[in-house]
Amino acid sequence: MIVRLNTDLAAGILGLAFAALLWLPREEMGRLSIVFPRAMIILTVLVALALVVKAFVKPAERQIEIEGSPLRLVIAIAILFAWWYAIGLIGFLMATAIAFFGFTWFLARIEMSVSARRLIMWVPIMALLIGVFYVAFTEVLSVRLPTGSIWS
Amino acid sequence: MEMFFQALMSILTFEGLLTILVGVTAGLFIGSLPGLTATMALAVLLPFTFTMSPLQGLMALGAVYMGSIYGGAFTAILINTPGTPSSIATTFDGYPMARQGKAYEALVAATIASVVGGIVGVAFLLLLAPPLARLAVVFGPAEMFWVAMLGLTLVASLSSGSLLKGLLGGCFGILLSTIGVSPVGGETRFNFGIPALQGGIELIVALIGLFVVPEVLSMASQGRGALPESGKLEGGVGIAFRKMSRHIFGKPVNLIRSCIIGQIIAIIPGAGGNVTSLVAYNEAKRFSGKPDSFGKGNVDGVVASESSNNVMVAGSMVPLLTLGIPGAPADAIILGVLLMHGLRPGIDLFTETGVLTNGFVLSMGFAALFLLPVGLLGGRLIHRVVVKTPFYFMLPSIVMVTILGTYALRNSFLDVGLMLLLGTIGYFLRLIGIRAAPIVLGLILGIIAENGYVQTMLISIADPIPWLGLVENPLSKVLVALVLLSAATSLLPSWLERSGRMAKTTPDENPDRVNPKEEGKP
Amino acid sequence: MKITTTQWVVSLSILAALVVPGVAAAQQYPEQPITYTIPFDPGGISDTTARFQEPHLEEILGTDVNVSHRPGGGGAVAWSQFQSGAEPTGYEMIGVNIPHIIAQPIMRNNAGYETDNWEIVSFYHFTPTALIVSEDSPFETLDELVAFAQENPGVVTLAGSGSYSGSHLDVLRLEREAGIDLTYVPFSGTGPLPAALQGNHVSGLLDYTMLGVQMEDTGRVLAVSSEERVPALPDVPTFREQGYDIVGGAYRGVAVPKGTPDEVITKLEDAFAETNERITEQQEPLGFVMTNITGEEADEIIGELETAYQPILEDVQEE
Numbered sequence: 001m002i003v004r005l006n007t008d009l010a011a012g013i014l015g016l017a018f019a020a021l022l023w024l025p026r027e028e029m030g031r032l033s034i035v036f037p038r039a040m041i042i043l044t045v046l047v048a049l050a051l052v053v054k055a056f057v058k059p060a061e062r063q064i065e066i067e068g069s070p071l072r073l074v075i076a077i078a079i080l081f082a083w084w085y086a087i088g089l090i091g092f093l094m095a096t097a098i099a100f101f102g103f104t105w106f107l108a109r110i111e112m113s114v115s116a117r118r119l120i121m122w123v124p125i126m127a128l129l130i131g132v133f134y135v136a137f138t139e140v141l142s143v144r145l146p147t148g149s150i151w152s
Numbered sequence: 153m154e155m156f157f158q159a160l161m162s163i164l165t166f167e168g169l170l171t172i173l174v175g176v177t178a179g180l181f182i183g184s185l186p187g188l189t190a191t192m193a194l195a196v197l198l199p200f201t202f203t204m205s206p207l208q209g210l211m212a213l214g215a216v217y218m219g220s221i222y223g224g225a226f227t228a229i230l231i232n233t234p235g236t237p238s239s240i241a242t243t244f245d246g247y248p249m250a251r252q253g254k255a256y257e258a259l260v261a262a263t264i265a266s267v268v269g270g271i272v273g274v275a276f277l278l279l280l281a282p283p284l285a286r287l288a289v290v291f292g293p294a295e296m297f298w299v300a301m302l303g304l305t306l307v308a309s310l311s312s313g314s315l316l317k318g319l320l321g322g323c324f325g326i327l328l329s330t331i332g333v334s335p336v337g338g339e340t341r342f343n344f345g346i347p348a349l350q351g352g353i354e355l356i357v358a359l360i361g362l363f364v365v366p367e368v369l370s371m372a373s374q375g376r377g378a379l380p381e382s383g384k385l386e387g388g389v390g391i392a393f394r395k396m397s398r399h400i401f402g403k404p405v406n407l408i409r410s411c412i413i414g415q416i417i418a419i420i421p422g423a424g425g426n427v428t429s430l431v432a433y434n435e436a437k438r439f440s441g442k443p444d445s446f447g448k449g450n451v452d453g454v455v456a457s458e459s460s461n462n463v464m465v466a467g468s469m470v471p472l473l474t475l476g477i478p479g480a481p482a483d484a485i486i487l488g489v490l491l492m493h494g495l496r497p498g499i500d501l502f503t504e505t506g507v508l509t510n511g512f513v514l515s516m517g518f519a520a521l522f523l524l525p526v527g528l529l530g531g532r533l534i535h536r537v538v539v540k541t542p543f544y545f546m547l548p549s550i551v552m553v554t555i556l557g558t559y560a561l562r563n564s565f566l567d568v569g570l571m572l573l574l575g576t577i578g579y580f581l582r583l584i585g586i587r588a589a590p591i592v593l594g595l596i597l598g599i600i601a602e603n604g605y606v607q608t609m610l611i612s613i614a615d616p617i618p619w620l621g622l623v624e625n626p627l628s629k630v631l632v633a634l635v636l637l638s639a640a641t642s643l644l645p646s647w648l649e650r651s652g653r654m655a656k657t658t659p660d661e662n663p664d665r666v667n668p669k670e671e672g673k674p
Numbered sequence: 675m676k677i678t679t680t681q682w683v684v685s686l687s688i689l690a691a692l693v694v695p696g697v698a699a700a701q702q703y704p705e706q707p708i709t710y711t712i713p714f715d716p717g718g719i720s721d722t723t724a725r726f727q728e729p730h731l732e733e734i735l736g737t738d739v740n741v742s743h744r745p746g747g748g749g750a751v752a753w754s755q756f757q758s759g760a761e762p763t764g765y766e767m768i769g770v771n772i773p774h775i776i777a778q779p780i781m782r783n784n785a786g787y788e789t790d791n792w793e794i795v796s797f798y799h800f801t802p803t804a805l806i807v808s809e810d811s812p813f814e815t816l817d818e819l820v821a822f823a824q825e826n827p828g829v830v831t832l833a834g835s836g837s838y839s840g841s842h843l844d845v846l847r848l849e850r851e852a853g854i855d856l857t858y859v860p861f862s863g864t865g866p867l868p869a870a871l872q873g874n875h876v877s878g879l880l881d882y883t884m885l886g887v888q889m890e891d892t893g894r895v896l897a898v899s900s901e902e903r904v905p906a907l908p909d910v911p912t913f914r915e916q917g918y919d920i921v922g923g924a925y926r927g928v929a930v931p932k933g934t935p936d937e938v939i940t941k942l943e944d945a946f947a948e949t950n951e952r953i954t955e956q957q958e959p960l961g962f963v964m965t966n967i968t969g970e971e972a973d974e975i976i977g978e979l980e981t982a983y984q985p986i987l988e989d990v991q992e993e
Contacts, residue, residue: 007584008314014584015320022327022342032610033334033341036602040330044323051316060314064583068374076372080365080551080572087555088565096555100548107544110375129549133556141188141196142740143560144709195716195743198725292875293859333747333782336860338837340747340782347754347786351746421869475872476888478865484715487865488722491888491960498891563711563744564751603862610859611876614828 001066009055015048072110079103091148093134100126155506156514162207162507163514171208172215172515176522179219180530184227184235186360187557190220191482198485206493207508211515213489217482218270218465218519222527225262225458229255230538231550233364237355237426238461240592241433243363245446245453252449256535260389260396261451262458263527265407268400269459270520272411273418273466277473277513281502285474288419293611294622297604298631299420300597303427305635306434308642309446310589321586325594326601328353335599336606348566355426355595357558357567358574362588364554365575368547376543389528399451406436406452407459414460418467421477426596432460438642466516473501473509703764703938707738710928711768713752715745718863719884720769720926723799726956730949735941748836749774754786762931764938767795772925776980777838780987789980793934794972796946797927800963802900803844804886804910805832806893807878808871816896816916819878820852827855833876835864838987840924841880844899846986848880851918868892882924883907883961899923906961922982925975927967943968 019041054060066073079099086095104122108114137143162168175197182193193216201209224235229246242262249258276284291299307322308315331342332352343349400407410432417428436456437446446453464480471477476497478484487497493508495501501509538546558571578588605622612621623629710728714720724741731739744752749771760766770792778785805816813819823830834841837860845858859876861867864885870876872892879885879893886895887906895910899920903912913920928946930939947966954964967975 005584008316010584011317011320011586014581015323018324018327022330029334029339029341030337032606033337033339035609036605037327037330037341040323040326040598044320044327047316047319047323051320054316060585066373066583067370068372070373072375073369073373076369077576080368080576081569083551083555084569084572087568096552100552103548103551104544107372107375107547108542111544125545129545130552133552137556137560141192141560142742143556144563144740144742145556145559146565191716195721199728202725202729289869289873292870292873333750334837335862336837338748338781338842338860340784343784345784347784348746348751350748350754350782350786351751354746421866471869475868475892477869481715484718484863484865492722492726492956494959496888496890500891562746562751563742564746599862607859607861610857611831613857614826 001070002063003066004063006055006059007061007064008051008059012048012051012055015044015051019044019048075106079106087146087148089148089150091151092145093130094148096130096134097126100130156510159207159507159509159511159514162511163211163518167208168211168515169518171204171211172518173522173526175212175215176219176519176526177530179216179221180223180226180523180526182216183220183223184534185557186227186233186235186364186554187356187559187561188220189236189356189482189561190217190238190480191485192561193217193220194482194485198489201489207511210489210493210508210512213486214512214516215519215522217486218462218516218523219526221461221465222263222266222270222458222523224461225266225454226259226531226534229258229262229454230535231364232367233550233554234359237359237592237596238429238464239457240359240363240426240589241429241457242454244433244457244589245448245450246457248447248449249451249454254449255539256532257392257396258451258454259531259535260392260528261400261454263523263531264393264397264400265410265455265457265459266462266527267520267524268407269411269414269462270465270523271517272459273415273463274513274517274520276415276463277466277469278510281470281474284415284419284470288421288471288475288477290625290627291420292625293604293607294625294628295604295631296420296600297608297622298628298635300601300604301635302631302638303431303593303597304601305638305642306430306593307590308639309434309437309443310430310587310593314585317585318587318590321581321588321590322594324586325358325591325596326598327594328358328591329595329598330602335603336610346566348564351562351564353570353574353595354562354567355592356561357571358595359592360554360558361571361574362578362591364550365572366579366582366588368550369576369579371543371547389532393528396451400455405439406455409435409439410456410460411463414463415467417460418464418480419470421471428464429457429461430593432456434642462520466513469513469516473497473513703935703941704735704737706765707740708735708765708767710739710741711752711756711766712741712743713745713749713769713771714743715863716743719801719882720771723926723957723962724769726953727798727946727949730952731945734945734948748778748839750778750782750785750787756929756931757787757791760931762933762935764930764934764942767928767930767942768792770794770927770929772797772927772976772979773838773840773843773922773983776976776983777843777987780984781838781991790973790976792929792932793939794976795928795930795939795942795968797925797965797967797972797975798946798950799926799957800900800923800965801840801882801884801926801961802898802904802921802923802963803834803840803880804883804898804904804907804961805848805878805880805896806871806886806889807896808874808893811878811894813878813896814894816911816913816918819896820854823852823854823856828857830854830878831857831859831876832878832880833859833861833867833870834879834881835862835867836860840882840922843983843986844920844922845880846990847920847922848913848918850986851913851920883963885961886910887959887961900963904961904963905958922979925965925967927972 083099179193182188224239225242227233227235228239228242232243232247234240246258307318340350413432414428433456437443468480472483558568608621609618612618712721712724756768775789807813867879871879883904897913898904898910901921
């Protein structure tokens with residue numbers, strides 16, 4: 001998909017927005033803590049303004065191209081965040097089992113129709129994959145993975 | 153000398169060699185997982201070394217360190233994800249090579265470069281430690297500020313599109329680095345009322361997010377795997393090895409230059425391996441006959457990055473063993489182990505307790521040698537797995553490992569969310585021409601620059617004009633000159649080129665993605 | 675299909691093991707592995723000490739003790755998380771450090787935790803600070819340094835690790851005690867300090883005694899901030915001996931959530947006391963002072979230091 005967008009202008013506005021985000025909620029802070037960030041915020045604003053000016057004088061690209069399907073992009077982003085949210089809710093193992101399965105199914109459908117038999121065949125492969133990493137992290141690296149907040 | 157041979161003999165036993173082999177392999181796998189850094193590899197394996205004799209324990213740690221720095225190259229080349237921060241620069245050309253079906257060649261080149269780098273570092277350490285160590289203490293806060301500035305001139309070559317957008321990315325990175333507790337002053341900044349943000353944005357969290365997530369998202373939206381399936385080996389290990397060694401040793405200037413850069417940066421305390429590979433890459437590009445080919449799969453970029461970061465492993469031991477100054481983050485753990493065994497850093501370390509020290513240093517050399525077989529075989533295995541795995545298994549696996557690695561870094565659930573958020577934003581930033589590399593560079597150097605700047609201001613607080621402290625020492629002046637020189641040589645050509653040939657540069661705005669035409673091959 | 679079934683069983687049992695939380699009773703404590711969180715980076719002093727303790731604790735308690743790291747914000751990230759989320763079962767404990775847990779809640783508008791919202795099991799370490807100058811420094815004694823600083827306010831620069839850490843607070847106290855004006859330069863941790871001194875970037879270091887021991891050959895230790903001389907540095911006089919009432923530094927300890935059963939705390943106290951005895955031989959030469967401060971005594975120390983630090987910190991805040 002090709003979207004018409006002046007990329008210089010977009011980058012410039014983004015820079016200004018980010019600078020504003022850090023500039024506005026200024027709490028009381030000692031000089032030593034704020035001198036460097038403030039200098040950097042000013043620098044960011046200057047660069048962003050330069051980009052905005054350039055956007056009108058000599059713009060670089062007026063369009064951006066999202067390769068592939070934008071719908072799939074949005075769904076993929078949603079899956080990532082849902083996965084993360086679910087880990088906090090129902091624990092790493094269960095969330096990953098569900099998200100892994102769902103993500104795989106979603107991706108596989110791009111290329112082929114997924115039969116029920118194939119879905120069942122995936123289960124041991126995924127259980128092995130998830131199990132190996134789970135055991136490696138919890139047992140060998142002794143990382144305590146989230147077990148989920150709704151169980152307790 | 154006697155102690156040197158005594159140490160050599162104790163390594164050249166079955167047990168000694170086995171320890172190193174196991175250490176290298178373990179390090180390699182941990183290092184290749186995004187999020188699991190060399191520091192973590194060492195920390196995890198530390199308890200195991202308590203059960204060993206001091207020498208064996210140190211040998212194991214040296215081997216793990218060497219292996220994990222090298223392991224970062226695997227994921228950098230195969231899935232565009234630096235396994236450790238020290239292999240960021242490896243992605244620039246390694247991944248494009250992989251996309252062109254030359255993944256194994258890139259892996260072989262990285263392996264050869266790492267082996268040479270590792271051995272060169274050990275040689276420097278054994279022969280030149282005392283004079284090099286003297287150089288380490290010259291770098292005070294003011295000098296560190298200029299080192300960071302010198303590093304920031306890299307933005308010019310990392311942005312490879314619009315320079316202004318590269319600068320903006322660098323600013324974003326620096327601003328991100330200021331979130332959390334201020335290094336001087338100890339106050340919380342920009343935490344938006346979330347106590348957990350006091351920890352700031354960890355470099356590796358941003359690194360994983362900005363490199364992995366955009367790649368995963370674009371693979372998902374395009375419905376493709378990381379590597380073209382046609383990317384098979386031609387003729388196996390032997391041919392690739394011969395071809396790459398002929399290329400690397402045929403014109404060894406790049407290799408030599410990268411090794412020297414690696415050693416110099418390794419002894420600057422606090423700069424560490426995160427920057428070495430970027431600087432070496434930048435110089436390789438600057439001195440190359442065809443700088444335009446960098447970022448599009450030039451094997452010299454991989455060689456520069458991987459040789460310099462492996463020099464750093466033994467190289468950063470110079471200030472550590474002689475002065476007790478850890479040059480890279482992972483060195484702090486080595487220092488702890490040395491102290492635990494009653495080894496106090498100092499020149500005496502090489503004479504009084506020479507067997508242990510020499511044994512430790514030599515074991516890193518052997519570890520570097522072992523990278524060759526382990527890397528060539530392991531690389532082939534991992535390469536085959538990555539190419540053969542259908543992309544609908546590959547993507548969820550990458551995401552799972554990324555989540556695990558990010559979580560394990562600080563046992564922080566918030567970090568995982570930050571990683572995903574930064575990555576998603578990074579995807580859209582990439583669309584409008586702001587790439588990940590300048591942001592990460594800003595994040596690395598922002599902390600160094602701020603510390604250097606504010607500390608200098610404090611130290612010269614009693615002077616009439618405090619900021620003159622920044623240019624007081626002779627070395628500071630040299631560094632200022634270098635910054636100006638570097639800025640001039642890297643900015644001018646790109647400016648000239650851009651103003652003169654607008655049309656030609658536009659297709660290269662985003663070298664992360666290979667030309668659509670090439671990709672469409674069946 | 676045989677493999678499939680086995681895998682199912684394996685994955686289901688892994689799931690089951692995770693979903694059902696351990697319903698352990700306090701009587702048989704400990705029945706499951708204990709998580710020991712270190713709020714700092716791996717490789718730091720707190721971490722290395724925890725790794726010394728780990729095998730002994732495991733042996734005494736008869737269960738696994740897993741050291742895990744949650745660094746960030748000078749410890750505050752882990753502490754805020756611990757106070758808001760840890761279960762008072764005795765299976766979660768965390769390393770705590772004075773002065774961090776006193777200074778951070780005072781200095782930050784939202785540190786996310788409170789100084790005393792947990793039960794201190796034990797402070798097992800006391801680490802005094804040491805004033806170190808380089809070998810070729812013009813200052814032979816503490817008095818010379820103080821005299822010079824009196825005439826040249828702000829010129830003497832002392833580096834240490836972190837802001838509002840043990841080093842920073844002791845510099846502030848030295849300023850008050852001697853009526854002088856010093857400049858404190860915080861560095862990120864102990865690592866870069868030796869280089870700062872040897873490269874003559876600062877006039878001296880005020881950091882933990884371990885550094886004094888480590889730098890014995892390259893520097894000169896002028897004073898230590900303990901009540902009595904430190905065993906590893908027998909020739910160095912204390913601040914008190916030289917007429918400055920500065921006794922302080924850092925305490926390292928371990929805490930469990932409020933509401934943890936008393937039997938559990940007693941058991942942990944004993945385990946740490948025993949561990950301390952076993953590791954003294956390895957730890958003292960490094961410059962630590964071993965302590966075993968438990969129960970009310972621990973709360974008293976926190977209270978005392980809180981009243982000592984509060985005015986100093988508030989002074990700084992107003993500046």
